Amino acid sequence: MTSETLIEVKDLNFSYGTRAILNGIDMTMRRGQVIAVMGGSGSGKTTLLRLISGAIQPTSGYVKFAGEVVHELDRDALFKLRRKMGMLFQFGALFTDLSVFDNVAFQMREHTNLPESMIRDLVLMKLHAVGLRGGHQLMPNELSGGMARRVALARSIALDPMLIMYDEPFTGLDPISLSVIGNLIRRLTDSLGMTSIVVTHDVHESLKIVDYVYFIADGVIAAEGTPKEVHESVAPFVHQFIHGEEDGPVPFHYPAQAYPKDLNLEDNIA
């Protein structure tokens, strides 16, 4: 594992209108690392991924990717940069009318001029990496949920990205598939020398495979550390997350006006 920095997030702020979502986020992500980003629902995790990919622009601060400030890039440069990033969302949305092989080949055919014979070798190599070379002729409706997720993973590494961002990769999987996907994320990151960012609620699975964890709450980094540091942490926030407690610094309720007011009880009470 090299220690070269791939992503530097510096004093990153982002608001939707007047509503602040992220406040002064600092992060460093190195090549070869798997990094988890955790936090309660609505804490800004997906927003952070969108800022890293340049889909939205920070209010202030910056994200640097491979030395370049993402929000300063022009359209062409941003397009090139995105090709160095793979994104894997929860259900991996495969093209349902294309075979496993063609799903993985899709981006190679779109974005490169490689001859079909080379695409064939590359697709089989990517499918081999996720254990599905033998299933290349299957259609998506013939796959289990875990297999579909693995095809999506093979597709996201089709163009050899430097970074893959996974948004809730474990959701909806049985315990075995969950651990298969977790181990694959680790193995692919190591063997391809990439960086992986895993946004997840699954503390136990992710702590087994990641190098570093950031916890986001109320738009700031509430805690961070290696899995060992996280396990040993006595910070209430981390404790709540690790043990899945409902009550603690992470609120169960989305901010709302006083309940009696919502129920129109106030007038009656007064």
Ligand SMILES: Nc1ncnc2c1ncn2[C@@H]1O[C@H](COP(=O)(O)OP(=O)(O)OP(=O)(O)O)[C@@H](O)[C@H]1O
């Ligand atoms: N386009 C938008 N316009 C206004 N507010 C938005 C928009 N997208 C997201 N938000 C708000 O920004 C906050 C952060 O959203 P984000 O999707 O980043 O949270 P998250 O941590 O990924 O949540 P979850 O774990 O539930 O997916 C939320 O409160 C959400 O309501």
